[in-house]
Amino acid sequence: MTFTSWRGTVGVVKPTMRPGSLEEMIRLLPEGIGVIPIFLNIHEGTESEFRSVLDTIAGKVAELAALKVDLIHPEGAPPFMVHGFD
Numbered sequence: 001m002t003f004t005s006w007r008g009t010v011g012v013v014k015p016t017m018r019p020g021s022l023e024e025m026i027r028l029l030p031e032g033i034g035v036i037p038i039f040l041n042i043h044e045g046t047e048s049e050f051r052s053v054l055d056t057i058a059g060k061v062a063e064l065a066a067l068k069v070d071l072i073h074p075e076g077a078p079p080f081m082v083h084g085f086d
Helices: 021-028 046-054 056-064
Strands: 011-016 035-040 071-074
Touching: 011 021, 011 056, 021 035, 035 056, 046 056, 056 071
Parallel strands: 011 035, 011 071
Antiparallel strands: none
16 A cells, blocks of 8 residues: 655654654645654663664564655664664
8 A cells, every 4th residue: 555645755653652743743844745653652761662672663664665655764862872883
């Protein structure tokens, strides 16, 4: 299945289910850009939780890729930062 908007579609992997940042991002986008958000539901904010979600992020990115969105943006620094440069 493919979802399109006349200017393109952004798939977003959000780390938490908190309101605010998704709305802010949508306001910054030009008119005509569609947004498909997917959520990880990180709720503890612990290092072990951040370390455990990389495979989940990869799965969510694959879901968005299967939808053929134009851009995929996995958000949230901590899940990536806890793994270091390598």
